[in-house]
Amino acid sequence: MATDSTGHSPPSKAEPKVTVPGIMAAKGTKKLTMLTAYDYSTALWVDRAGVDMILVGDSLAMVMLGHEDTLSVTMEEMLHHTRAVARGTRRALVIGDMPFLSYQVSVEQAVENAGRFLKEGRAQAVKLEGGAAVLKQVEAIVAAGIPVQGHLGLTPQSIAMLGGFKVQGKGEEAAKKLVDDAVALAQAGCFSLVLEAIPATVAQRITQTVPIPTIGIGAGAACDGQVLVVHDLVGLFDRFVPRFVKQYDQLGRRLYEAVCRYRQEVESGAFPGPEHTFGPPVQ
Ligand code: KIV
Numbered sequence: 230m231a232t233d234s235t236g237h238s239p240p241s242k243a244e245p246k247v248t249v250p251g252i253m254a255a256k257g258t259k260k261l262t263m264l265t266a267y268d269y270s271t272a273l274w275v276d277r278a279g280v281d282m283i284l285v286g287d288s289l290a291m292v293m294l295g296h297e298d299t300l301s302v303t304m305e306e307m308l309h310h311t312r313a314v315a316r317g318t319r320r321a322l323v324i325g326d327m328p329f330l331s332y333q334v335s336v337e338q339a340v341e342n343a344g345r346f347l348k349e350g351r352a353q354a355v356k357l358e359g360g361a362a363v364l365k366q367v368e369a370i371v372a373a374g375i376p377v378q379g380h381l382g383l384t385p386q387s388i389a390m391l392g393g394f395k396v397q398g399k400g401e402e403a404a405k406k407l408v409d410d411a412v413a414l415a416q417a418g419c420f421s422l423v424l425e426a427i428p429a430t431v432a433q434r435i436t437q438t439v440p441i442p443t444i445g446i447g448a449g450a451a452c453d454g455q456v457l458v459v460h461d462l463v464g465l466f467d468r469f470v471p472r473f474v475k476q477y478d479q480l481g482r483r484l485y486e487a488v489c490r491y492r493q494e495v496e497s498g499a500f501p502g503p504e505h506t507f508g509p510p511v512q
Contacts, residue, residue, distance in 0.1 A: 234462075245283050247322040249354060249376040249420045256442045258364055259292045259420075261454025263324075264462065267293050271459060272317030280321055282444075284356060284456065285311045285496045287326045287386070291468075292460040299385045304342055306347065307331075311350030325352035329386045332357050332366050339366040343375045356423065358384035360410025361450045364417045371418030372502050379414035381407055381435075382448065383426035392469070396447070398427035408435055423456060424448040449475030 255261050263282035266272040267289040275283055289310055292300035311325045325346030332339035339357075346352045354376035357363060367377050382397045391397070398407045408431075411422055421442045424432045425433045429449025436451050445452030457474060460466035464479040494500035501511055 230362045238508075244279075244320055246320055249322065249455075252281065252322060253420050253441060256453050261442055261444060263454060263456035265289075265456075265458045265460075266314050266317070267312070269313045272314040272323075276321050281454070282324055282456075283314055283318055283321045283325055284324045285314050285350070285352065286356075286458065287328050288458050292458060292466045298388055300388070302328045304328060304331050304345065308345060308350045311346060311352050315351035322354060323352045324348050324354045324356050324438040327355050327357040331371075332363065333359075336365050336369045339363075340369050340373050341376075343370040343377070344373060347375055354378055354420070356380055358386050360406070361413060364413055367414060367417040367419060376420045377418065378421045378423060378444075379419040380423040380425065381410055381414070382424050394426070394444065396426045396428070398431045404428070404431045404434065407431055408438055411435045411439050411443075415441045421454075425454060426471075447471065482496075 242454070252261065261282065262280045263284055264275050264280050265284045265286040265288060266275050267285060272283055277349060285307065287299040287302050287307065289307075290296040290299045294302065294306070296302065307325060307328050307501070311323070315323050327339075327342060327346070331342040343355045343357075346355045355370065356378040357366065358380040360379075360381055367379070370377050375501050381392060383391065385394070398404050407424075407427060407446055411424075414422060421444055422435070422439065423444050423446065424435060425445075426447040429451060432443065432445055433446035433451035436453060442453035444454040444456045446456045458466070461470065461474040464476045465481045465484075470476065491500065
């Protein structure tokens with residue numbers, strides 16, 4: 230198999246599109262990868278690297294738009310970014326993250342907004358947060374032919390109820406509630422389930438109990454797959470770095486250094502040089 234300059238084997242051009250049945254069939258056979266992306270260029274690179282699912286996460290409120298939390302991002306903003314990601318993605322399954330209050334108010338509104346992610350955003354699935362409270366929404370969205378990914382544990386849209394970005398599912402009662410919610414979401418028709426910031430033993434219990442793939446973020450290695458926010462993975466967002474993040478690069482630092490070099494060279498007259506200039510040099 231051909232490898233790129235890093236020794237990795239990118240997917241060939243002919244590799245078929247990742248599908249929802251394909252994701253479901255991967256449980257127990259292959260570890261799944263998911264990453265966020267919010268724009269065309271990042272989606273291109275993430276897709277080329279062979280990641281299975283690209284989530285246009287509502288985390289874009291924080292890492293792209295500079296909000297304190299995920300609550301204020303709108304449907305229009307989410308759709309704008311989803312369209313860009315869809316244009317940059319050939320192979321991965323694109324999942325649009327339903328923003329706060331786009332599905333909680335009514336089942337009808339949930340179906341309508343989920344549909345907009347497919348129709349206007351060109352995503353292939355949606356994700357929404359919550360357990361028992363959103364089962365009716367999940368059932369109705371799935372009945373409309375729209376694949377749904379669930380999200381349990383630390384659900385940032387409920388930050389006011391949770392009292393902060395804290396590990397969830399500690400203690401037997403809380404763990405059992407998570408397992409029950411996971412089973413209910415699978416029965417309601419979710420094709421996969423994000424588990425965020427919960428003890429690894431609880432994530433393992435859920436993974437062994439539900440028939441759908443679990444995708445962990447701060448939920449340990451027993452999950453069927455892993456997801457990270459791409460800005461965390463490449464070191465582009467340093468307001469805070471959660472314990473579960475592994476930074477594979479320091480792109481923020483490298484961007485800063487490149488910009489500093491550019492500024493110095495413009496100020497010193499070293500840039501632009503003759504090789505960047507049209508026509509004879511100016512005297
Ligand atoms: O919005 C997001 O990026 C997410 C992931 C952390 C799963 O929901």
